[in-house]
Amino acid sequence: MDNHYRKILNPISLDQVEVRVLQLLRHRPFFSRADIVDATGLSRARVSQVLTVLHRNNLIAPCKTGESTGGRPPMLFSFNKQARYVIGMDFGATACRIGITNLAGEPLSLREEALDIKLGPELVLSQALTTVRDFLRQQEIRHDSILGIGVGVPGPVEFLTGRPISPPIMPGWDGCQVAEFFRKDFACPVFVDNDVNVMALGEQWAGAGQGVDNFIFIKIGTGIGAGLICNGHIYRGAQGCAGDVGHIMADASGPRCNCGNVGCLEAVAAAPAMVRQATAAAQEGRSAMLADLLASRGHLAAVDVGRAAVEGDQSAMDIIRHSGRLIGQVLAGVVNFFNPSLIVIGGGVSRVGHLLLATIRETVYSRSLSLSTGSLSIATSALGNQAGVIGCSMMAIEETLASSAITHERLSTILVRNGGEG
Ligand SMILES: [Zn+2]
Numbered sequence: 025m026d027n028h029y030r031k032i033l034n035p036i037s038l039d040q041v042e043v044r045v046l047q048l049l050r051h052r053p054f055f056s057r058a059d060i061v062d063a064t065g066l067s068r069a070r071v072s073q074v075l076t077v078l079h080r081n082n083l084i085a086p087c088k089t090g091e092s093t094g095g096r097p098p099m100l101f102s103f104n105k106q107a108r109y110v111i112g113m114d115f116g117a118t119a120c121r122i123g124i125t126n127l128a129g130e131p132l133s134l135r136e137e138a139l140d141i142k143l144g145p146e147l148v149l150s151q152a153l154t155t156v157r158d159f160l161r162q163q164e165i166r167h168d169s170i171l172g173i174g175v176g177v178p179g180p181v182e183f184l185t186g187r188p189i190s191p192p193i194m195p196g197w198d199g200c201q202v203a204e205f206f207r208k209d210f211a212c213p214v215f216v217d218n219d220v221n222v223m224a225l226g227e228q229w230a231g232a233g234q235g236v237d238n239f240i241f242i243k244i245g246t247g248i249g250a251g252l253i254c255n256g257h258i259y260r261g262a263q264g265c266a267g268d269v270g271h272i273m274a275d276a277s278g279p280r281c282n283c284g285n286v287g288c289l290e291a292v293a294a295a296p297a298m299v300r301q302a303t304a305a306a307q308e309g310r311s312a313m314l315a316d317l318l319a320s321r322g323h324l325a326a327v328d329v330g331r332a333a334v335e336g337d338q339s340a341m342d343i344i345r346h347s348g349r350l351i352g353q354v355l356a357g358v359v360n361f362f363n364p365s366l367i368v369i370g371g372g373v374s375r376v377g378h379l380l381l382a383t384i385r386e387t388v389y390s391r392s393l394s395l396s397t398g399s400l401s402i403a404t405s406a407l408g409n410q411a412g413v414i415g416c417s418m419m420a421i422e423e424t425l426a427s428s429a430i431t432h433e434r435l436s437t438i439l440v441r442n443g444g445e446g
Pocket residue numbers: 270271281282283284285288291
C-alpha cells in the first residue's frame with residue numbers, strides 16, 4: 025500500500041478531519057457551522073479551521089444566510105461541485121464509455137465509442153486519451169483542475185496497484201500499468217477497478233442503490249459478475265476479486281468455461297450460452313422465429329432471444345427461463361450468505377425483457393431463507409450503460425479524498441519526526 029500511495033501526486037491536501045467534514049457536506053444542499061459541530065462533535069474552533077481550509081481549496085462556498093434564532097443570522101455554505109472535474113472511463117469488451125463529470129458525478133460530456141479491448145492496452149488507452157483531450161478542450165477544462173481519474177476494465181484487477189491480473193478476455197493487458205499511462209498527461213491520482221465494481225458504485229451514487237447500505241449489483245452480459253456494497257462501501261476482498269459469481273459452478277454437466285473449469289454460471293447462463301441454445305433451436309426446427317432471424321442475419325444475439333420470447337416463442341422463453349433459474353440459484357446462495365436488502369440487475373442481457381427478471385426473482389425468493397428475503401428487493405439497473413462511467417468518477421473522488429487524508433497524515437508525521445531530530 026505504501027508504494028501505491030507514494031506514487032500519487034495529490035492536487036489537494038486535506039487531513040483526515042477535513043476529509044471527514046467534506047464527505048459529510050457532499051451529501052447536504054447547504055449547512056452552517058453549527059450543523060457541522062452537531063454532526064461531528066468537533067469544537068466550534070476546529071470546525072471554523074476546517075471550513076477555512078475547505079474554502080481556501082474552493083471546495084465549499086458561502087451561499088446564503090440562514091434563519092436567525094435571535095442574534096445575527098448564520099452564514100450558510102454549500103459544497104462546490106464545480107471545484108474540480110473527474111474523468112471516468114468504462115471499458116467493456118467491445119465499447120468504451122468516457123465521461124467528464126463534476127464532483128457530484130454529473131456528466132458534462134459523455135460519449136460511447138466502439139473499441140475492442142482485444143486490441144491491447146497501447147491502442148485502446150491511446151484512443152481513450154484522445155477522446156479525453158477532445159472533451160477537455162471543448163469544455164475548456166485545464167488538466168490541473170482534474171481531481172482524479174477512474175477506470176473500469178472487463179476483468180479482474182488488483183486494486184492497490186491498479187493492474188489487471190490474467191484477465192481472460194483482455195489479451196496483452198496482464199499486469200499492465202494502466203495508471204502510469206495517464207500519468208504522462210495528468211498529475212492526479214488514477215484508480216482502476218473491474219467494470220462490475222464501478223457499476224455498483226454508479227448505482228449506489230446515482231441509481232437504484234441510492235441510500236441502500238447492503239446491496240449486490242449483478243451484471244449479466246458476455247460474462248456474469250457481481251459488485252458488493254457492504255455497509256455503504258464497495259467490498260473488494262483480499263485480492264480485489266470479491267463478487268466473481270460467474271465462476272461459481274451452476275451445472276456440473278455444463279460446458280467448459282473460459283477460466284478452465286466446467287459448468288461455471290457464466291458458461292451456462294450468460295449471453296454466449298443463450299445464443300448457443302437459440303442457434304440450436306433454430307437449426308433443429310424448434311423455433312420458426314429464431315430460424316427466420318438466423319437466416320436473415322447469419323447469426324443470433326441475446327436480444328433476439330428476448331425479442332422472440334416477447335412474441336411468445338416457446339423455445340426463446342425456455343432459454344430465458346433456464347438462464348434465469350441458474351442465475352437465481354447462485355444468487356439465492358449469495359443472498360443467504362450476504363443478506364443484502366437489494367439486488368440490482370444490469371448488463372446487456374438484463375434488457376432481454378421482463379421474463380428473465382421474473383424468473384430470477386421467483387428462484388431467489390423460493391430458494392433463500394425467508395429471513396433473508398423478508399425485506400429483499402430485486403430491481404433492474406436505473407442507470408443502464410451510464411452506471412460504469414458515473415461509478416468510475418465516484419471511485420476517483422472517494423479514493424482521491426481517502427488517499428489525500430492518508431498522504432497528508434504521513435507527510436505530517438515525517439515532518440514532525442524530522443523536526444524532532446533536527
Ligand atoms: Zn469459469
